[in-house]
Amino acid sequence: MIEFYAQIRLAHIAAVMTSGGLFVLRGLFAQAGRPAWALARAPRYFSYAVDTTLLTAALMLVTILPSGVFANGWLFAKLALLPVYIGFGWGALRAGTPGRRRGCFVAALVAYGSMFAIARAHDPLGPLASLIRG
Numbered sequence: 001m002i003e004f005y006a007q008i009r010l011a012h013i014a015a016v017m018t019s020g021g022l023f024v025l026r027g028l029f030a031q032a033g034r035p036a037w038a039l040a041r042a043p044r045y046f047s048y049a050v051d052t053t054l055l056t057a058a059l060m061l062v063t064i065l066p067s068g069v070f071a072n073g074w075l076f077a078k079l080a081l082l083p084v085y086i087g088f089g090w091g092a093l094r095a096g097t098p099g100r101r102r103g104c105f106v107a108a109l110v111a112y113g114s115m116f117a118i119a120r121a122h123d124p125l126g127p128l129a130s131l132i133r134g
Contacts, residue, residue, distance in 0.1 A: 001064045008060050015054035016119075020112055022047050027092045027105045038093050077124035078115045085111035 022043065029038040037043070062075075088111060091104030117126035125132060 005064060008057050012054065012057035012061060015050055015057060016116070019047070019050045019054055022050060023089055023108070023112070027108070030093045030101055031105060035093065072122070073124045074118050074122050078118045081111050081115045085115065
């Protein structure tokens with residue numbers, strides 16, 4: 001299955017970008033007082049499909065990567081942030097007050113950005129690693 005690594009990785013990256021973009025779009029609609037669109041069936045189900053693709057590609061990558069990839073903790077750090085992102089993302093679209101929705105939206109974007117940075121750097125500290133370690 002390693003021969004398909006590049007294609008699976010590309011599918012994973014495309015799903016990450018699509019998922020993030022869709023969340024930003026839905027979150028902006030929720031922030032603008034249009035939660036009906038943000039929570040409508042079409043974008044919600046499309047989000048489910050994209051996230052299922054993302055998770056499937058991630059699991060496929062985990063199964064084909066050598067075990068040494070897990071040695072420095074970057075994957076664990078990224079996975080630890082996933083429920084944080086999901087929780088704040090839920091709040092960004094469904095929290096009761098506009099202030100809470102806005103706070104959750106910003107927090108979800110920070111979590112998403114952190115996961116992205118950690119994945120790009122292959123380090124649990126993300127881009128901060130180069131600053132801290134010199």
